[in-house]
Amino acid sequence: MESNYNFEKRSRIEQAKSEVKKLKGFYSHLLVFVVINLMIVVINVQALDSGESYFQFKNFFTLGFWGFGLLIHGLSVFLPNWILGKDWEERKIKELMNRYRKQ
Incomplete structure (x- = not known):
């Protein structure tokens, strides 16, 4: 019973670490997106001819296009169950394990 509890506790810790890593990845992506696009705006404004819009x-x-990619990244981080459904990973792991047992 004790080892089962420890396994579940470690599993929850690993899941929390995974979620934090995904969040960190998204926030890093967002920061780079903002910085680079601000630089592009500054460069483009400086390159405008007089009277050009x-x-x-x-x-x-x-x-x-990068904003669309960032949106998809954000959806995968904040709404992971939106596309594949709840507990998709667990169901897929069980399905694959059953297939391996049969072989």
């Missing part, structure tokens, strides 16, 4: 497709290309 900043609102051109080329100035929002990186922001748009």
Whole structure:
């Protein structure tokens, strides 16, 4: 009984560490996104000709596509069960273990 308790406690600790690692990865991604896109804005504003508008497709290309990737990353971190459902990993592990036992 004691070893089962220790196993469950270690399992919860490992799960918490995994979640913290995912959050840290997302926040790092967000920080890099903001810094790089601010630098791109500054460079693009400096390169404008007089009277030229900043609102051109080329100035929002990186922001748009990278922003979409950041959105997907955020959804995978904050809504992990949204796409694959609750306990998907556990169900898949059990399915694979059963398949390996049969072989």
